[in-house]
Amino acid sequence: xxxxxxxxxxxxxxxxxxxxxxxxxxxxxxxxxxxxxxxxxxxxxxxxxxxxxxxxxxxxxxxxxxxxxxxxxxxxxxxxxxxxxxxxxxxxxxxxxxxxxxxxxxxxxxxxxxxxxxxxxxxxxxxxxxxxxxxxxxxxxxxxxxxxxxxxxxxxxxxxxxxxxxxxxxxxxxxxxxxxxxxxxxxxxxxxxxxxxxxxxxxxxxxxxxxxxxxxxxxxxxxxxxxxxxxxxxxxxx
Amino acid sequence: xxxxxxxxxxxxxxxxxxxxxxxxxxxxxxxxxxxxxxxxxxxxxxxxxxxxxxxxxxxxxxxxxxxxxxxxxxxxxxxxxxxxxxxxxxxxxxxxxxxxxxxxxxxxxxxxxxxxxxxxxxxxxxxxxxxxxxxxxxxxxxxxxxxxxxxxxxxxxxxxxxxxxxxxxxxxxxxxxxxxxxxxxxxxxxxxxxxxxxxxxxxxxxxx
Numbered sequence: 164x165x166x167x168x169x170x171x172x173x174x175x176x177x178x179x180x181x182x183x184x185x186x187x188x189x190x191x192x193x194x195x196x197x198x199x200x201x202x203x204x205x206x207x208x209x210x211x212x213x214x215x216x217x218x219x220x221x222x223x224x225x226x227x228x229x230x231x232x233x234x235x236x237x238x239x240x241x242x243x244x245x246x247x248x249x250x251x252x253x254x255x256x257x258x259x260x261x262x263x264x265x266x267x268x269x270x271x272x273x274x275x276x277x278x279x280x281x282x283x284x285x286x287x288x289x290x291x292x293x294x295x296x297x298x299x300x301x302x303x304x305x306x307x308x309x310x311x312x313x314x315x316x317x318x319x320x321x322x323x324x325x326x327x328x329x330x331x332x333x334x335x336x337x338x339x340x341x342x343x344x345x346x347x348x349x350x351x352x353x354x355x356x357x358x359x360x361x362x363x364x365x366x367x368x369x370x371x372x373x374x375x376x377x378x379x380x381x382x383x384x385x386x387x388x389x390x391x392x393x394x395x396x397x398x399x400x401x
Numbered sequence: 402x403x404x405x406x407x408x409x410x411x412x413x414x415x416x417x418x419x420x421x422x423x424x425x426x427x428x429x430x431x432x433x434x435x436x437x438x439x440x441x442x443x444x445x446x447x448x449x450x451x452x453x454x455x456x457x458x459x460x461x462x463x464x465x466x467x468x469x470x471x472x473x474x475x476x477x478x479x480x481x482x483x484x485x486x487x488x489x490x491x492x493x494x495x496x497x498x499x500x501x502x503x504x505x506x507x508x509x510x511x512x513x514x515x516x517x518x519x520x521x522x523x524x525x526x527x528x529x530x531x532x533x534x535x536x537x538x539x540x541x542x543x544x545x546x547x548x549x550x551x552x553x554x555x556x557x558x559x560x561x562x563x564x565x566x567x568x569x570x571x572x573x574x575x576x577x578x579x580x581x582x583x584x585x586x587x588x589x590x591x592x593x594x595x596x597x598x599x600x601x602x603x604x605x606x607x608x609x
Contacts, residue, residue: 301451301560303591304568305599326595392447 191243290332544573
């Protein structure tokens with residue numbers, strides 16, 4: 164005998180979850196039954212032994228099925244669509260509660276961080292195009308080479324990168340492609356990943372949040388390297 | 402249109418061609434070359450800090466001709482030193498910030514010529530002549546080692562040139578030049594509190 168074949172009721176499919184990672188196991192559905200093959204002959208693993216099986220067969224190389232201790236076959240292995248047990252039993256994440264129904268959409272709110280928190284270095288600055296242009300005009304090139312900027316129609320410049328320059332404007336902290344005003348956080352902070360997956364599912368831009376919870380998405384291709392010519396040209400066109 | 406094509410090649414794709422004999426440039430060629438240089442100047446000042454010096458047509462044209470002829474002398478090794486000195490004449494005008502910057506439009510490629518001429522002996526008259534030129538035009542040779550006696554007064558007399566010169570030293574990571582007393586405080590100011598991030602090798606050299 165080469166292997167053991169077991170048959171379970173589909174009602175007990177979940178029980179196969181405990182053995183789904185065993186190597187070599189194949190499963191197939193046949194009506195209200197689930198057939199599992201690929202169990203090595205001999206003494207099977209304890210987790211397999213405790214499965215609520217309806218039938219157990221030993222199978223020879225000709226795929227003939229024998230009842231335990233029987234000398235003559237009782238059937239041939241049915242022709243089924245065998246797939247690895249790993250694919251047959253899908254994994255779903257457990258839920259801690261029944262999903263609720265939101266009667267009204269929840270607005271994203273920002274709150275000031277409480278206590279003496281250490282704010283990491285600023286990652287972005289929102290300032291006016293005039294201030295940015297004046298700075299870039301005389302700033303050392305080495306200070307600009309790691310900066311990128313985007314400009315809005317109302318002549319506001321958002322500069323990201325390091326080292327951020329000490330200019331008048333609002334400073335922001337970058338994380339998960341979200342720019343939050345320095346000193347602010349989401350309320351509650353744990354919704355950061357939810358905000359990202361909901362508002363920026365393609366990760367193709369940066370979400371700029373304002374203190375009042377309003378936000379805008381700035382696509383990555385709106386940012387250009389902070390060269391003197393780029394800033395001057397932008398200033399002359401807007 | 403040898404000089405015009407030379408400038409266009411230099412600006413557009415960094416590849417140049419020169420004729421294998423020393424011929425005088427035609428008047429029309431010089432006129433078109435000047436237009437090319439003026440256009441290049443208009444584009445280039447967009448990247449210059451503050452207000453760039455004005456365009457000095459004579460200096461720009463002299464530098465383009467000088468560079469063209471220098472390339473010829475690198476390739477035509479049968480020409481003697483006298484011929485070289487007759488054709489690679491120094492700039493005769495006043496060395497102003499405008500002249501310094503306008504000449505730089507093409508002289509900034511002079512350091513690359515040293516690479517091209519590295520097969521030549523250090524005592525080769527052409528190499529010596531090019532070194533003298535580089536010494537006289539320090540704005541164009543910020544990235545290469547030069548004598549400490551280089552006169553930087555013209556550069557430092559103009560805010561735009563001064564900042565651009567410091568930018569070039571930092572871009573070339575030229576530790577030797579930034580140690581010069583005139584340059585060190587400006588490099589330090591440019592790097593500010595971020596020297597360790599922007600140029601990690603900068604500070605240790607001063608702690609030695």
